[in-house]
Amino acid sequence: MSKPPSPSPFRDDLAKTGFTIQRSLLTPSELATLRAAASxxxxxxxxxxxxxxxxxxxxxxxxxxxxxxEDGIWGVQGLLHPSLPDAGVYADAYFSDAVLGVAKQILGCGDGDLVMELCNLLVRPEQDFRLSWHRDDVPAEAGPEEEARRLGQSTYWHTQWNLALYADASLVVVPGSHARVRTPAERAAGPDAGDMPGQVVVELQPGDAVFYDNNILHRGVYSAGVERMSLHGSVGRVGGGAFRARNVLQHGVGEWVDRCDFSGLAEGRGEEGERIRRRAEGMRDRLVKLGRESGDVGYSLTG
Ligand SMILES: O=C(O)CCC(=O)C(=O)O
Structure with a gap:
């Protein structure tokens, strides 16, 4: 495990429990703009x-x-895709100091080491729906040795967040489970398993974000009757290699990332805008490079 340099309360929280909640990352006007775009x-x-x-x-x-x-959707992918009409609104949020400032503390790096990853939207399904308990990059069938090996790999190479545009209590996690193999009860949990001992429902107010290790044991529980629009993003740190490439490129980002034009981030915003544009373009270019180097990476999980 590589140890990042400077101390950070966010990273300490994340290392201990597998997640950290940051309140009020968006101003009321940013929230209104994002809600309108997300709708x-x-x-x-x-x-x-x-x-x-x-x-x-x-x-x-x-x-x-x-x-x-009949089935409907529970998420929208590719919010930074150059063909999506509101991609610029999502780019503003994704590349912002508010979000990436926390991410950089967690990752222990500066702008020059950040790699663009995922920017998706999780939404209210039109029928109740829940995900089974899972880790994003360790298959449920992995034995304890394989599980321990893959958990060790995930440390500090990326961070992932849900940034709530409406109050959101859909994500359920088992604190601490990102850093240990599953208990026999957790291992036995099938797709229809109920509550897990020690589970915590992550409660977010509009503008709050939870940053979490995507290998924490977690699930989503969604109600058709409760509005949900949460930006679901992740960012990496240079060096994550094929492991991060698989997590990101399995979502199809590699097909369009090189066409993302982030020049709009600078328009009418002076030096600050130029700084964010340079950050965004550097992050995009590092993802393009990762994709070229990694080839066909396959999928983390099936089902
Ligand atoms: O809905 C959520 O917040 C969790 C989503 C999730 O578990 C996943 O994308 O793997």
């Missing part, structure tokens, strides 16, 4: 006019596209 994007996706979606009934990529009207 437009969700409407496009529900109408079948945006093909990159997470389909109800399926937990992991690849998701069938378009979703049938």
């Amino acid at each position: 437009r994007t969700t409407a496009l996706a529900r109408a079948g006019a945006w093909p990159h979606v997470r389909t109800v009934g399926k937990q992991f990529p690849p998701w069938p596209s378009p979703a049938s009207a």
Whole structure:
């Protein structure tokens, strides 16, 4: 395990429990702009006019596209995709100091080492739906040795967050489980398993974000009756190699990342805007490079 240099309360929290909650990362005006964009994007996706979606009934990529009207969606993928009308609004949030400032503390690095990863949206499904207990990059079938090896790999190479645009209590985690193999009860939990001993429901207010290790044992529990729009993002640190490449490129980002034009981030915003544009372009270029070096990386999990 490589040890990042400077101390950070965020990273300490994350190392201990597997997640850390940061309150009020968005101003009221940013929140209003993002909510409006997320409503437009969700409407496009529900109408079948945006093909990159997470389909109800399926937990992991690849998701069938378009979703049938009967199944519906629980997420929209590729918010930074150059063809998505509101990509610029999401880029503002994704590359912001508010979000990446926390990420840099967690990763213990500066702008020059950040790698663009995922920027998706998790939304209210139109029928109740829940994910089974899982780790994002360790298959449920992994034995204890394999599980321990893959958990060790994930440390400090990326961080992942949910940034809530509406109050969100959908994510359920088992604190501390990112740093140990599963107990026999956890290992036995099937797709329909209920609550897990020690589980915590992560409660976010609009503008709050939870940063979490995506290998913490977790699930999503979604109610068709409760509005949900949470930006679901991740960012990496240079050096993550094929391990991070698989996590990111399995979501199809490699097909379009080199066409992302982030020049709009600088428009009318002076030096500050130039700084964010340079940050965004550097992060994009490092993902393009990772994709070229990694080739066909496959999928982390199936189902
Ligand atoms: O809905 C959530 O917050 C969790 C999503 C999740 O578990 C996943 O994308 O693997």
